[in-house]
Amino acid sequence: MEEWYHYVLLIVVGYIVGFINTVAGGASLISLPVLIFLGLPPAVANGTNRVAIVVQTSMAVLGFKSKGVSTFPFNIYLGLSALLGSVLGASIAVDIRGETFNRILAVIMVLVVVLMVFRPKINLEDLAERIQGKHLWIAIGAFFFVGIYGGFINAGIGFIILLFLHYVNHLSLVRANATKVAVVLVYTLAALAVFIFHDKVIWKVGGVLALGNGLGAWTASRVSVAKGDGFVRRFLLLMVLAMAVKLWFFN
Numbered sequence: 355m356e357e358w359y360h361y362v363l364l365i366v367v368g369y370i371v372g373f374i375n376t377v378a379g380g381a382s383l384i385s386l387p388v389l390i391f392l393g394l395p396p397a398v399a400n401g402t403n404r405v406a407i408v409v410q411t412s413m414a415v416l417g418f419k420s421k422g423v424s425t426f427p428f429n430i431y432l433g434l435s436a437l438l439g440s441v442l443g444a445s446i447a448v449d450i451r452g453e454t455f456n457r458i459l460a461v462i463m464v465l466v467v468v469l470m471v472f473r474p475k476i477n478l479e480d481l482a483e484r485i486q487g488k489h490l491w492i493a494i495g496a497f498f499f500v501g502i503y504g505g506f507i508n509a510g511i512g513f514i515i516l517l518f519l520h521y522v523n524h525l526s527l528v529r530a531n532a533t534k535v536a537v538v539l540v541y542t543l544a545a546l547a548v549f550i551f552h553d554k555v556i557w558k559v560g561g562v563l564a565l566g567n568g569l570g571a572w573t574a575s576r577v578s579v580a581k582g583d584g585f586v587r588r589f590l591l592l593m594v595l596a597m598a599v600k601l602w603f604f605n
Contacts, residue, residue, distance in 0.1 A: 360392055361562045368566020372410045375567075376417075376535060376574035379512015382407070385563065386509065398556060400447060400507065401549030404542055405560030407508065410567035411539035417575025418532040425525070428485040429533045432497040433540030439501025440541035444548035447506045484523050493523055497537065504538065505545040512538070528579055535575070 367388050374381035382403060389399035418424065485493075496518060504511050512534060519530035549555050 363388070364392075364559065364562045365566040368406055368410075368563045368568075369570040369573075370566075371406070372413070372567035372570025372572075373574040374570075375407075375410060375512060376414045376531065376571045377578050379514075379516065379534075380510045382507070382509035385567075386507075389559070389563075392559075394556065394559065397447065398554050401546070401552075401554030402556045402560040403508075403563070404546040404549055405555060405557065406564040406567040407542045408539065408546060409564035410571040411535045411542065413568040414535035414571040414575045415532075415539060417572045418535065418579065421576060421579040423529060423532040423579055425485065425529055425533045425536075428490070428493075428523075429536035430540070431490065432493055432533065433537045435494045436497040436501030436504060436537055436541035437544045439498040439503075440505030440545040441501075441548060443502040443505025443507075444545040445505075447549075483525055483529075485525070489523055493518070496522075500537075501541045504541050505548070508538075508542070508545075531575075531578055535571070 367385060371381040371385045374384070385403050385406065386396075386399050389402060390396055394402060500511060500515060500518075515534045515537065516527065516530050519525045519533055520527055523530075525533060546555070
């Protein structure tokens with residue numbers, strides 16, 4: 355990482371990743387291979403990528419808030435549950451890649467596509483959001499496991515979070531997106547602390563990548579609110595298909 359153009363590449367990749375992760379998810383499957391390609395060991399790439407994710411989600415939260423979109427305190431309840439799981443996930447993170455892992459994740463992506471195409475018909479205008487009572491507790495329990503995976507690698511988790519919040523808690527995709535970035539911010543702070551403790555973060559690289567991520571996330575948060583659920587759904591479907599093809603055929 356001594357060439358100047360490496361840092362230009364990181365900013366460009368960061369912007370793309372920040373945009374994709376905010377609107378849909380899965381873009382860590384872009385940033386992690388780039389970091390590894392630039393010479394970082396996998397575990398260090400995993401930890402360094404968390405710096406960018408923290409900045410990305412912080413900017414996205416601010417972007418959604420500037421448009422008046424927030425699910426507080428629901429997002430904090432889920433975030434704290436995921437935080438506990440992320441400490442466990444990050445603590446056992448020893449390998450972030452591998453052909454078997456990638457193909458399993460590709461299958462998950464295809465299942466997400468199937469769910470989106472054959473999704474149950476929900477008219478969210480006629481149904482109230484379910485973010486209290488038993489549905490709150492169901493979400494809190496589920497997000498502990500979301501945190502474990504997020505702490506371990508994080509790649510692709512945005513798809514699952516969006517669909518869970520949309521179908522279980524009846525959040526619009528825009529409000530689900532706003533909740534997603536807040537939750538990921540909370541649990542990534544804990545995961546980053548674990549990677550820092552084990553000296554698996556290169557701050558200079560993470561900072562440059564974070565600059566691009568933050569700009570992309572700010573743009574995406576405002577665009578997704580302006581464009582509405584239809585834009586988010588189409589973008590999400592496109593990215594799920596693209597990530598599944600990449601994982602299965604291009605390990």
